[in-house]
Amino acid sequence: MDISIHASFLPHDGPEAALVFYRDVLGFEVRGDAGHAGMRWLTVGPPGRPETSIVLHPAIADPGLTDEERRTIVEMMAKGTFAMVLLATDDIDAAFDLLAARGADVVQEPTDQPYGVRDCAFRDPAGNLIRLQERS
Numbered sequence: 001m002d003i004s005i006h007a008s009f010l011p012h013d014g015p016e017a018a019l020v021f022y023r024d025v026l027g028f029e030v031r032g033d034a035g036h037a038g039m040r041w042l043t044v045g046p047p048g049r050p051e052t053s054i055v056l057h058p059a060i061a062d063p064g065l066t067d068e069e070r071r072t073i074v075e076m077m078a079k080g081t082f083a084m085v086l087l088a089t090d091d092i093d094a095a096f097d098l099l100a101a102r103g104a105d106v107v108q109e110p111t112d113q114p115y116g117v118r119d120c121a122f123r124d125p126a127g128n129l130i131r132l133q134e135r136s
Contacts, residue, residue, distance in 0.1 A: 011059030015040035017125035077127040084129040092134035
C-alpha cells in the first residue's frame with residue numbers, strides 16, 4: 001500500500017496576511033484560492049513538490065461550532081497553541097536568516113535539540129507555530 005500526505009490544514013484569521021506569509025516569506029506557491037460566503041481557502045505548497053500542500057482555511061468556518069468553541073479557537077490561535085506544522089530544510093541557519101530578514105515572527109532561533117534535531121520556530125500571522133527542522 002502506498003499512502004502519502006497530500007494536504008494538511010492550518011487555520012487563518014486573515015487570508016491576505018496568510019497569503020503574504022506563505023507566498024512571500026516562506027516562498028510557497030499558491031495552488032488554489034477559493035472563496036465562498038465571504039470566506040477564503042488558500043492552498044499553498046513548496047515549489048517543485050506538488051504532491052504536498054497546506055490548505056489555509058477560515059478558522060471558524062465549521063457551521064457546527066458553538067460560539068464558545070469559536071471563542072476558544074480564536075484564543076488558542078492568539079496564543080499559538082491551536083495548530084502547528086513541521087517543515088524541513090537542508091540548511092537551517094541559512095533558512096532562518098532568510099525568513100527572519102523577510103519579517104517572519106521568530107519564536108526560537110536555530111537550536112540543537114536534546115532529541116537529536118536542529119530546528120527553529122516562527123509564528124504565522126494567525127499564530128500557528130511553524131517549526132523548521134534541518135534534514136539529517
